[in-house]
Amino acid sequence: MDQATGLRNLVKSNNAATGNSSGRPISRVITVTSGKGGVGKSNTSINLAIQFRKLGQRVIILDADFGLANIEIMFGAVPKHNLCDLIYQNKNIREIITWGPMEVGFISGGSGIAGMSNLGRDYLTYIIQNLAELDAIADIIIVDTGAGISDAVLEFLVASGEILLVTTPEPTSITDSYSLLKALNRHNRFDRDYSQIKVVANKVDSDSEGQALFNKLNAVVNRYLHLPITYLGAVPQDQQLVKAVMQQMPVSIQNPSAKSSQAYETIAAKLMNIDTDKLHKRGMAAFFSHIVTTAKKAQA
Numbered sequence: 001m002d003q004a005t006g007l008r009n010l011v012k013s014n015n016a017a018t019g020n021s022s023g024r025p026i027s028r029v030i031t032v033t034s035g036k037g038g039v040g041k042s043n044t045s046i047n048l049a050i051q052f053r054k055l056g057q058r059v060i061i062l063d064a065d066f067g068l069a070n071i072e073i074m075f076g077a078v079p080k081h082n083l084c085d086l087i088y089q090n091k092n093i094r095e096i097i098t099w100g101p102m103e104v105g106f107i108s109g110g111s112g113i114a115g116m117s118n119l120g121r122d123y124l125t126y127i128i129q130n131l132a133e134l135d136a137i138a139d140i141i142i143v144d145t146g147a148g149i150s151d152a153v154l155e156f157l158v159a160s161g162e163i164l165l166v167t168t169p170e171p172t173s174i175t176d177s178y179s180l181l182k183a184l185n186r187h188n189r190f191d192r193d194y195s196q197i198k199v200v201a202n203k204v205d206s207d208s209e210g211q212a213l214f215n216k217l218n219a220v221v222n223r224y225l226h227l228p229i230t231y232l233g234a235v236p237q238d239q240q241l242v243k244a245v246m247q248q249m250p251v252s253i254q255n256p257s258a259k260s261s262q263a264y265e266t267i268a269a270k271l272m273n274i275d276t277d278k279l280h281k282r283g284m285a286a287f288f289s290h291i292v293t294t295a296k297k298a299q300a
Contacts, residue, residue, distance in 0.1 A: 026283030035176030051268035210234025
């Protein structure tokens with residue numbers, strides 16, 4: 001039995017041991033991504049997390065944007081530990097969670113995730129068991145990926161059953177969003193029947209501009225990729241959001257009545273009203289198992 005098969009069996013046995021096979025709830029994993037930087041991806045992750053908290057959900061953000069500490073900067077909090085400490089320093093999962101405003105937790109990924117495919121079974125056993133604990137800690141886990149079409153970003157998207165693609169009216173943003181979807185669609189591990197792709201139109205002047213942006217992207221995606229995507233909503237240009245970022249505070253906390261805050265509230269409500277029985281929820285242990293398994297097969 002190869003190590004990748006062993007890892008899948010480990011996740012299955014862990015699920016059975018913790019009761020997942022008998023219906024224990026597992027976390028809903030939402031992966032937020034974009035075709036290019038500077039479109040407001042991390043702002044979307046943070047403010048949706050705050051809005052989910054207001055709706056009574058327990059939320060943790062995994063900052064998987066390697067090398068860029070956007071989440072901790074926007075939260076105004078410096079994490080003592082990151083995923084590397086779980087992997088290499090025997091910290092447990094609760095020790096590497098930093099708690100931000102409104103008790104939104106976040107985990108700094110660092111370079112830890114990229115190195116998981118090189119670990120032995122004992123290390124992976126420890127990590128998978130810890131990641132499984134996140135299902136007991138959080139109802140929703142938001143994975144904030146890097147921007148673009150790097151292999152690391154695509155592996156996160158392939159593993160995710162729910163993808164939020166953030167784009168703006170800039171022609172380069174629309175083009176890069178299409179390029180990301182094209183690369184994802186070509187990935188040999190991508191299952192369009194497993195993953196739901198939802199689009200957020202950011203930095204728009206009106207709701208109609210957001211809808212027009214989605215229609216333009218959707219027309220090209222339907223014509224050339226035949227890939228189903230859905231429109232989640234629009235977030236307007238808002239100086240109150242810019243002000244909140246400068247003060248390292250989510251606009252959804254600093255100014256709940258701001259136009260952008262209300263837009264994030266509407267989008268979060270839409271996500272909560274989705275029939276979750278139709279979502280393919282894996283929980284975090286299986287999410288990472290998928291990433292590691294793919295990496296090991298690529299190395300073989």
